[in-house]
Amino acid sequence: MNQTVHLLGLNHRTAGVEIREKFALTDCDPLEAGLFPLDDALTEIMVLSTCNRVELVAVGPDLDSGGGAEHADAAESPTARRVLELWAAARGESVADIRPYVYAYSGLDAVNHLFKVASSLDSMVLGEPQILGQLKTAYRKATAHGSTRVILNRLLHKAFSVAKRVRTETAVASSAVSISYAAVELAKRIFGDMGGYSAMLVGAGEMAELAALHLVNAGIDKVYVANRTFARAEELARQFRGEPIVFEEFPRRLVDVDIVISSTGSPSAVIRARDVKDVLKRRKNRPMFFIDIAVPRDIDPDVNGLDNVYLYDIDDLKEVVEENLAQRREEAARAEAIVDSETRAFGHWLKSLDLQPTIVDLLRTGEEIADRELAKTLKRLGNVDDETREALQTMVRAAARKIFHEPICFLKRRAREEASTRRYIDVTRRMFNLDGDEVPPDAHAARRGIGAEDAEGAGSDGACGPGEELDMDLDGGLDGDLAGGGDLDPGAEPKNSGGPFCTGGRAEDAK
Amino acid sequence: MAFVDLLRFCVIALYLLGTATGVAGFLGRRNGLLKTGLWANGAGFAAHTLLLVAALGGGPLPELAPGLSLQMLSWCLLAVYFMLLWRFRLPFISIVAPPLALAAFVWSLSMTAARQAEMPKALVGLFLGLHIGSLFACFGLMAIAAGAGMLFLHLNRKIKGKEKLTGFRKDLPALSTFDRVNHVAVVSGFPLYTLGLISGFVWAKLTWGRVLSWDPKEVVALVIWFVFAFLFHQRLALGWKGRKPARLAVWIFVFILLSLVVINIFVPTHHSFTHSA
Numbered sequence: 001m002n003q004t005v006h007l008l009g010l011n012h013r014t015a016g017v018e019i020r021e022k023f024a025l026t027d028c029d030p031l032e033a034g035l036f037p038l039d040d041a042l043t044e045i046m047v048l049s050t051c052n053r054v055e056l057v058a059v060g061p062d063l064d065s066g067g068g069a070e071h072a073d074a075a076e077s078p079t080a081r082r083v084l085e086l087w088a089a090a091r092g093e094s095v096a097d098i099r100p101y102v103y104a105y106s107g108l109d110a111v112n113h114l115f116k117v118a119s120s121l122d123s124m125v126l127g128e129p130q131i132l133g134q135l136k137t138a139y140r141k142a143t144a145h146g147s148t149r150v151i152l153n154r155l156l157h158k159a160f161s162v163a164k165r166v167r168t169e170t171a172v173a174s175s176a177v178s179i180s181y182a183a184v185e186l187a188k189r190i191f192g193d194m195g196g197y198s199a200m201l202v203g204a205g206e207m208a209e210l211a212a213l214h215l216v217n218a219g220i221d222k223v224y225v226a227n228r229t230f231a232r233a234e235e236l237a238r239q240f241r242g243e244p245i246v247f248e249e250f251p252r253r254l255v256d257v258d259i260v261i262s263s264t265g266s267p268s269a270v271i272r273a274r275d276v277k278d279v280l281k282r283r284k285n286r287p288m289f290f291i292d293i294a295v296p297r298d299i300d301p302d303v304n305g306l307d308n309v310y311l312y313d314i315d316d317l318k319e320v321v322e323e324n325l326a327q328r329r330e331e332a333a334r335a336e337a338i339v340d341s342e343t344r345a346f347g348h349w350l351k352s353l354d355l356q357p358t359i360v361d362l363l364r365t366g367e368e369i370a371d372r373e374l375a376k377t378l379k380r381l382g383n384v385d386d387e388t389r390e391a392l393q394t395m396v397r398a399a400a401r402k403i404f405h406e407p408i409c410f411l412k413r414r415a416r417e418e419a420s421t422r423r424y425i426d427v428t429r430r431m432f433n434l435d436g437d438e439v440p441p442d443a444h445a446a447r448r449g450i451g452a453e454d455a456e457g458a459g460s461d462g463a464c465g466p467g468e469e470l471d472m473d474l475d476g477g478l479d480g481d482l483a484g485g486g487d488l489d490p491g492a493e494p495k496n497s498g499g500p501f502c503t504g505g506r507a508e509d510a511k
Numbered sequence: 512m513a514f515v516d517l518l519r520f521c522v523i524a525l526y527l528l529g530t531a532t533g534v535a536g537f538l539g540r541r542n543g544l545l546k547t548g549l550w551a552n553g554a555g556f557a558a559h560t561l562l563l564v565a566a567l568g569g570g571p572l573p574e575l576a577p578g579l580s581l582q583m584l585s586w587c588l589l590a591v592y593f594m595l596l597w598r599f600r601l602p603f604i605s606i607v608a609p610p611l612a613l614a615a616f617v618w619s620l621s622m623t624a625a626r627q628a629e630m631p632k633a634l635v636g637l638f639l640g641l642h643i644g645s646l647f648a649c650f651g652l653m654a655i656a657a658g659a660g661m662l663f664l665h666l667n668r669k670i671k672g673k674e675k676l677t678g679f680r681k682d683l684p685a686l687s688t689f690d691r692v693n694h695v696a697v698v699s700g701f702p703l704y705t706l707g708l709i710s711g712f713v714w715a716k717l718t719w720g721r722v723l724s725w726d727p728k729e730v731v732a733l734v735i736w737f738v739f740a741f742l743f744h745q746r747l748a749l750g751w752k753g754r755k756p757a758r759l760a761v762w763i764f765v766f767i768l769l770s771l772v773v774i775n776i777f778v779p780t781h782h783s784f785t786h787s788a
Binding site: 052186189190191193284285286287304307308310312316319320323384 | 622666670671672675676684685686687688749750751753754755
């Protein structure tokens with residue numbers, strides 16, 4: 001029986017906002033509510049639901065052998081159909097209502113789609129990173145309910161590391177694509193570190209508020225708020241722990257202010273060039289940055305002609321944002337190449353999850369180690385005749401093979417019991433690092449030193465678990481896998497099998 | 512003097528490597544290259560220091576080895592470079608100081624005739640320390656201020672003109688940082704320059720009996736001093752910032768180069784690095 005990844009979902013492109021609202025799964029935790037019970041057709045599931053998309057990633061049996069099925073076929077597999085039924089039922093709708101808006105992928109297409117979602121290549125604003133956090137949360141919930149096992153654990157960890165690769169190797173997530181953030185980036189170009197500088201909002205519009213929020217996050221020292229309605233100024237000032245100013249007062253306070261964000265509804269200019277000239281003299285030419293997001297404009301364009309003064313209006317900022325977006329779109333092609341190659345790599349891993357390739361890999365690893373050590377010894381011995389060399393080689397290789405004899409017998413015995421095979425194969429592959437995964441030194445930092453047994457477990461995991469900066473994820477993944485799996489049979493275990501197996505067995509006993 | 516020749520070769524090779532990798536690393540935005548450049552320059556600087564120690568400690572002081580003052584200029588440039596790099600962490604000065612230091616060093620090797628100093632032995636140390644030391648340290652500072660000034664003017668024009676920042680410009684520090692470099696260079700450079708001039712005049716009075724001999728170099732030095740004093744005053748008293756001081760710093764450095772290079776080569780002067788007047 002072959003397990004395949006299925007993915008069903010809808011997003012901002014396939015469904016309008018009413019549809020997305022109707023079929024969102026955000027109001028409750030769908031896994032906790034038991035909306036997606038696991039069974040033979042549905043062995044693993046994870047639910048991601050945000051305001052722009054719903055993605056259901058499921059693992060179930062693959063009846064037709066070929067991967068990468070057609071769009072229509074992907075939705076017809078028993079797993080996909082079951083997920084769709086459960087989804088519709090959860091929202092109290094019929095499958096026919098939901099079907100037109102849903103896309104379905106299976107096999108490597110599903111993997112590819114998930115990697116794209118994680119890397120934010122499928123997002124409404126290309127490259128915006130929120131989706132990765134949402135995906136991590138969704139995965140954490142799924143592991144907490146024990147609804148992810150070998151395949152989804154590996155798939156999600158890969159998705160996170162693909163997203164990281166895309167972020168660091170391409171510029172798809174670089175440079176600001178919102179007007180308020182573009183303004184802050186410009187401020188950094190002028191002032192550098194924001195500490196020690198202050199900003200003033202003239203007029204308290206929503207976009208000005210957002211820009212102020214970005215500035216505060218960037219570490220600006222003080223925010224002044226001037227508004228015609230003083231109560232609104234006070235309210236905003238409280239939000240940023242700033243100082244409210246009576247509107248008529250503000251020109252006199254400009255001396256202390258480095259960044260001015262103006263968004264009043266005034267029909268004529270509120271800040272004129274000659275006023276700024278005076279202000280500049282009084283502040284000894286310390287630079288000033290004016291951001292005019294009002295239409296019609298609040299600030300006399302001549303201000304930009306003064307030395308040490310920089311003025312950007314809403315059109316200038318829009319242009320910056322447009323250019324940055326265009327750059328992101330160019331980078332997306334490179335990002336997709338990364339996603340494609342990682343998808344292929346995941347396909348290899350899925351295939352290797354069978355018994356035969358794992359045995360071959362195990363024996364090959366043993367042989368490699370034996371040959372390496374033999375070479376070292378021969379170098380030390382100096383001149384050795386061929387006969388001795390051959391005898392030595394036969395000996396080390398035999399020793400290496402014998403060491404793997406019992407583990408291989410164990411795996412073969414487990415392979416007769418359908419349910420647990422994959423898990424043991426996966427653990428074996430990780431234990432001997434057959435996939436050559438790199439493990440960062442800070443893996444599982446959160447789990448180290450909790451207890452003697454845990455510390456021991458963390459030590460061995462630290463040498464063979466995949467994933468980066470994902471302590472809690474892998475943590476939950478492995479525990480959910482071994483202890484929460486529910487189909488581990490303690491009686492079938494050899495009495496002295498070590499480590500997490502014992503813990504898992506005991507946990508089951510205790511239940 | 513095989514050892515000295517070997518050292519010279521090492522210095523040139525290392526500075527060349529440091530300059531090439533530094534400039535390439537900065538413009539091509541490669542951190543690895545930048546780091547290589549830094550190490551090469553550091554190693555070259557160490558060899559250079561050894562060379563100077565050998566030159567100053569070896570022979571009798573009054574006879575300045577050929578090209579020694581230029582080697583000291585090169586050394587001062589790098590000393591200032593390392594200091595500013597350490598203090599402000601500004602990778603951009605890697606495209607300013609090392610190339611100039613390399614040029615000064617290579618030029619120094621073309622000098623052959625020994626310079627005759629006509630002064631009491633006891634005062635030579637003072638002369639070297641005050642006159643050459645302070646002036647060259649100031650030149651180093653102004654070289655970097657000029658580099659910062661040019662980058663400031665470039666970046667300022669881009670930001671004012673609302674143009675997109677591409678390539679290495681994205682890695683440039685903020686405008687305020689360039690202005691801070693200008694401030695440091697002006698505030699510490701002007702007193703050094705003044706000290707250098709005064710010690711020169713005192714020394715001239717002691718050796719030749721007159722303060723000013725209207726040597727072309729002295730005239731240019733006085734012009735520079737007046738421009739420098741103007742900049743110092745505007746910056747500290749009137750609070751000049753940004754474009755104007757950046758431009759003045761570039762001009763001062765152009766004048767300094769003029770007095771160092773053009774006058775030395777084309778105009779007879781008793782300040783020549785090559786032969787005595």
